[in-house]
Amino acid sequence: MDFEKLEQLCNKHDITIAQLERKLDFGNGTIRLWRTRQPLAINVKKVADFFGVQMEELLKEDNDER
Numbered sequence: 522m523d524f525e526k527l528e529q530l531c532n533k534h535d536i537t538i539a540q541l542e543r544k545l546d547f548g549n550g551t552i553r554l555w556r557t558r559q560p561l562a563i564n565v566k567k568v569a570d571f572f573g574v575q576m577e578e579l580l581k582e583d584n585d586e587r
Contacts (some may be wrong), residue, residue, distance in 0.1 A: 522556045522565070530572045542568060545571060 531535045531538060538552050545567050552560075552568075562576075 522560055523579060523581060524556050527552070527555070527568065531575070534572065541568070541571070 524543070531541060537545075539549070541547075542552055545564075551564075554560075560571060565576050565579055566573065569579055
């Protein structure tokens with residue numbers, strides 16, 4: 522999960538991570554855990570649908586080491 526991309530989307534849409542969690546009926550702190558844990562695909566889909574983006578956009582990480 523590209524957490525930085527998720528934060529950028531939140532900033533662009535003027536919503537905090539906590540507000541996003543509430544809107545999507547996630548538990549408090551759920552999204553913050555995604556910094557170190559992989560989220561469930563169903564939850565990534567909910568976030569992608571909320572922002573109107575593809576799941577792949579949230580999942581791919583920019584990696585210059587390739």
